[in-house]
Amino acid sequence: MLLSIRSLTKVFPGTLALDGVDLDIAAGEIHALLGENGAGKSTLIKCLTGAYQRDGGAITLDGAPIDPKSTGQAQELGIGTVYQEVNLLPNLPVAQNLMFGREPRRFGLIDSRRTRAEAEAMLRQYGLGIDVGRDLGTYSVAIQQIVAIARAVSLSGKVLILDEPTASLDRREVEMVFDVVRDLRDRGLGIIFVSHFLDQVFELTDRVTILRNGRKIVTERTANLDRMSLIEHMLGRALEHEVTGTATDGEIKAPMLQFDGIGRAGVIQPFDLTVGQGEVVGLAGLLGSGRTETAEMLFGLRQSQDGQARDADGPLDLRNPRAAIGAGFGFAPEDRKTDGIVASLSIRENIILGLQARRGWSRPIPRAEQNRLADDYIRKLDIRTSDREKPIGELSGGNQQKAVLARWLAMNPRFLILDEPTRGIDVGAHAEILRLIEDLTAQGMSVLIISSEIDELVAVADRVIVLRDRRHVAELTGAEVTGDRIMRAIAADDEAAA
Amino acid sequence: MNTRALPLYATIAIFLLAYLLAWTQFPNILSTRVVGNLLTDNAYLGIVAVGMTLVILSGGIDLSVGSVIAFSGVFIAVVLRDTGLHPLVVFALLLLLTTAFGAGMGFLIDRLAMPAFIVTLAGMFLARGAAYMLSIQSVPIQHPFYQTLQGAYYLMPGKGRLTLIGVLMLLVVVLGMVIAHRTRFGASVYALGGGEQTARLMGVRQGRTTVLVYAFSGAMAGLSGIVFSVYTGSGYSLATVGTELTAIAAVVIGGTLLTGGAGYVFGTLVGVLTMGLIQTYIVFDGSLSSWWTKIVIGLLLLVFILLQKGLLKLSGSRLAGGAA
Numbered sequence: 001m002l003l004s005i006r007s008l009t010k011v012f013p014g015t016l017a018l019d020g021v022d023l024d025i026a027a028g029e030i031h032a033l034l035g036e037n038g039a040g041k042s043t044l045i046k047c048l049t050g051a052y053q054r055d056g057g058a059i060t061l062d063g064a065p066i067d068p069k070s071t072g073q074a075q076e077l078g079i080g081t082v083y084q085e086v087n088l089l090p091n092l093p094v095a096q097n098l099m100f101g102r103e104p105r106r107f108g109l110i111d112s113r114r115t116r117a118e119a120e121a122m123l124r125q126y127g128l129g130i131d132v133g134r135d136l137g138t139y140s141v142a143i144q145q146i147v148a149i150a151r152a153v154s155l156s157g158k159v160l161i162l163d164e165p166t167a168s169l170d171r172r173e174v175e176m177v178f179d180v181v182r183d184l185r186d187r188g189l190g191i192i193f194v195s196h197f198l199d200q201v202f203e204l205t206d207r208v209t210i211l212r213n214g215r216k217i218v219t220e221r222t223a224n225l226d227r228m229s230l231i232e233h234m235l236g237r238a239l240e241h242e243v244t245g246t247a248t249d250g251e252i253k254a255p256m257l258q259f260d261g262i263g264r265a266g267v268i269q270p271f272d273l274t275v276g277q278g279e280v281v282g283l284a285g286l287l288g289s290g291r292t293e294t295a296e297m298l299f300g301l302r303q304s305q306d307g308q309a310r311d312a313d314g315p316l317d318l319r320n321p322r323a324a325i326g327a328g329f330g331f332a333p334e335d336r337k338t339d340g341i342v343a344s345l346s347i348r349e350n351i352i353l354g355l356q357a358r359r360g361w362s363r364p365i366p367r368a369e370q371n372r373l374a375d376d377y378i379r380k381l382d383i384r385t386s387d388r389e390k391p392i393g394e395l396s397g398g399n400q401q402k403a404v405l406a407r408w409l410a411m412n413p414r415f416l417i418l419d420e421p422t423r424g425i426d427v428g429a430h431a432e433i434l435r436l437i438e439d440l441t442a443q444g445m446s447v448l449i450i451s452s453e454i455d456e457l458v459a460v461a462d463r464v465i466v467l468r469d470r471r472h473v474a475e476l477t478g479a480e481v482t483g484d485r486i487m488r489a490i491a492a493d494d495e496a497a498a
Numbered sequence: 499m500n501t502r503a504l505p506l507y508a509t510i511a512i513f514l515l516a517y518l519l520a521w522t523q524f525p526n527i528l529s530t531r532v533v534g535n536l537l538t539d540n541a542y543l544g545i546v547a548v549g550m551t552l553v554i555l556s557g558g559i560d561l562s563v564g565s566v567i568a569f570s571g572v573f574i575a576v577v578l579r580d581t582g583l584h585p586l587v588v589f590a591l592l593l594l595l596t597t598a599f600g601a602g603m604g605f606l607i608d609r610l611a612m613p614a615f616i617v618t619l620a621g622m623f624l625a626r627g628a629a630y631m632l633s634i635q636s637v638p639i640q641h642p643f644y645q646t647l648q649g650a651y652y653l654m655p656g657k658g659r660l661t662l663i664g665v666l667m668l669l670v671v672v673l674g675m676v677i678a679h680r681t682r683f684g685a686s687v688y689a690l691g692g693g694e695q696t697a698r699l700m701g702v703r704q705g706r707t708t709v710l711v712y713a714f715s716g717a718m719a720g721l722s723g724i725v726f727s728v729y730t731g732s733g734y735s736l737a738t739v740g741t742e743l744t745a746i747a748a749v750v751i752g753g754t755l756l757t758g759g760a761g762y763v764f765g766t767l768v769g770v771l772t773m774g775l776i777q778t779y780i781v782f783d784g785s786l787s788s789w790w791t792k793i794v795i796g797l798l799l800l801v802f803i804l805l806q807k808g809l810l811k812l813s814g815s816r817l818a819g820g821a822a
Contacts, residue, residue: 100700
């Protein structure tokens with residue numbers, strides 16, 4: 001084995017990010033590493049590249065144990081990495097990017113002619129005959145990606161890690177990069193390919209390893225797997241396991257909001273969406289399928305190129321979040337820490353934030369009113385805290401999430417968008433938040449919920465929309481909302497879904 | 499053509515055009531006398547602007563240089579007045595001092611991960627305060643060696659004087675060009691300005707580069723202080739207030755991106771000369787208030803910022819077009 005990882009363990013405060021993971025990479029293979037958010041893919045890669053120090057386990061390269069302390073050291077050992085965001089300098093010429101730190105010198109000064117010649121020779125091996133004197137940033141992302149691969153291989157040359165290298169490429173460009181990757185495999189490199197595009201995994205890779213919750217679930221030859229079993233492994237539920245939802249069969253809810261042709265090229269294909277009064281609509285799909293983008297577009301955080309939104313009274317203006325809030329929308333984003341809470345402000349301040357912003361900062365909410373609101377929601381949502389003036393950053397994830405919900409509830413929205421509302425929350429709080437969502441919809445509020453946990457969607461949603469490859473591919477209502485149907489829709493090939 | 503060089507070409511074009519316009523009105527402006535004076539009068543600014551160019555290329559800023567120039571002048575004048583040291587020895591001492599001062603600021607910026615703006619702002623007050631402490635009055639320098647320095651020039655055809663400090667400025671520009679474009683240190687500076695995270699991943703030694711770049715700026719500020727003391731023949735703690743901003747303006751007019759990562763040292767020379775040319779024109783005209791210099795420089799700055807923004811947009815949209 002070229003690269004051998006044995007019972008790799010990495011602990012972060014409160015979580016076991018990697019729990020005894022084994023992984024073998026042979027010379028001349030392309031090995032896919034798969035898993036949903038939080039499965040441990042990036043932690044594993046960071047342990048390999050020296051960005052993180054492992055807490056347990058062993059890594060051997062060419063039979064010798066290694067322990068890289070920095071990305072530079074990992075490179076010298078022979079492990080090179082190419083990231084989704086091209087990690088090169090667009091403001092420097094291609095040649096300088098390729099040769100950076102190893103420029104040929106004459107009399108102590110960089111010999112630019114030889115630098116260029118060597119860079120050109122290097123790129124010719126990849127069939128790339130571009131002008132290396134031009135800035136990297138003037139070339140397409142695919143070419144930048146190949147330049148990044150060329151640099152990584154020339155620096156390291158044993159193991160190449162490709163971390164979502166194709167996320168921003170179109171079909172033809174992906175093919176270009178794949179040709180290069182296959183060529184490198186034939187030259188005997190061990191290649192780790194991380195991607196959430198399953199088609200690409202089947203097209204390119206020889207073997208697959210799937211991680212979930214920090215554990216290795218399976219390593220298998222790609223040819224022996226089908227889409228369905230792959231997704232089962234990733235999501236961690238088998239098909240026979242059946243959960244029946246609370247979906248109120250057949251009961252048609254009066255439509256409240258109507259979105260027509262919302263979408264944007266390269267972000268999400270145009271879609272139509274109707275949301276009924278008091279309805280819970282779930283969005284299902286794998287990481288990168290366009291769930292969050294859909295939510296952001298509905299909330300005016302991203303501009304839709306076309307289409308419009310309307311309610312019973314006429315068209316709605318969703319130019320920006322402020323306009324969306326004006327239309328009675330609310331949005332609790334996925335990344336609670338950076339986008340949801342203001343960590344150093346108190347619970348009270350976090351709760352009244354939205355309300356105050358809508359009133360305008362020149363008309364402060366009286367302090368007594370603030371206290372009343374804060375206490376009210378702390379009690380109603382059962383936010384566990386010693387008092388309302390505690391900085392919200394000191395609360396647990398579940399209580400933070402409740403406070404974010406309280407902020408929106410205080411504004412009494414008619415349509416609330418929740419992106420992964422239960423991620424990183426303990427089991428008890430999890431159930432409470434789901435119950436809260438049901439209470440709210442019983443009072444007539446409509447909710448759009450995004451979740452990676454299919455069981456959660458089945459439990460709470462009246463209707464589930466399934467996304468794949470930045471498209472809305474299926475819609476399940478009433479009795480159709482079962483774990484199986486959702487899984488099948490996620491896994492289905494294009495023809496089957498259409 | 500590389501879009502990166504466009505601001506440089508624009509700067510050169512604007513400079514030549516401005517010179518041409520000035521020449522049609524005042525043919526004398528093309529004489530070697532005017533050219534010689536242009537170099538001499540702006541020598542201290544040119545030198546400090548070269549240091550500033552590297553700092554800005556690295557994505558930083560150095561607000562301390564104006565105060566450091568003033569401190570240098572006072573330091574030289576006071577030491578020469580009170581001791582028997584030869585000016586060359588004093589120069590060496592001063593350069594050591596200002597280089598160490600710059601390196602110290604670079605160290606703080608890197609280690610404490612503090613914004614360069616605030617650290618060098620502190621340095622600005624510190625250096626100005628130190629200058630006051632040495633002397634509040636203007637201190638004349640009467641060393642015979644200074645007379646030699648001030649009298650050293652090459653008489654060009656047309657009776658223009660190519661002075662020692664003017665030549666020194668040109669040499670510093672060449673030195674700056676070599677460092678920025680032909681050394682690994684220079685490449686690291688551009689890399690840092692392009693993106694710290696990426697630069698680190700590519701193996702740039704961030705701490706070392708940051709310290710060196712501010713040390714270089716400190717050394718250039720010291721050298722500029724020496725030149726300024728030769729130019730004025732005195733040291734005065736209230737001198738060169740705001741020179742750091744003039745230097746930044748020259749760098750930006752010279753086509754360097756204020757956010758770092760793109761630009762040319764040669765452009766800075768053109769920027770300095772453009773600003774000098776405006777001043778010369780106003781002197782030639784005689785009826786214009788000297789405030790017009792500031793107004794025109796302000797307008798030029800605005801034009802260049804817009805130009806850079808436009809270029810960024812252009813290259814950005816082309817990228818998006820290529821990816822789509």
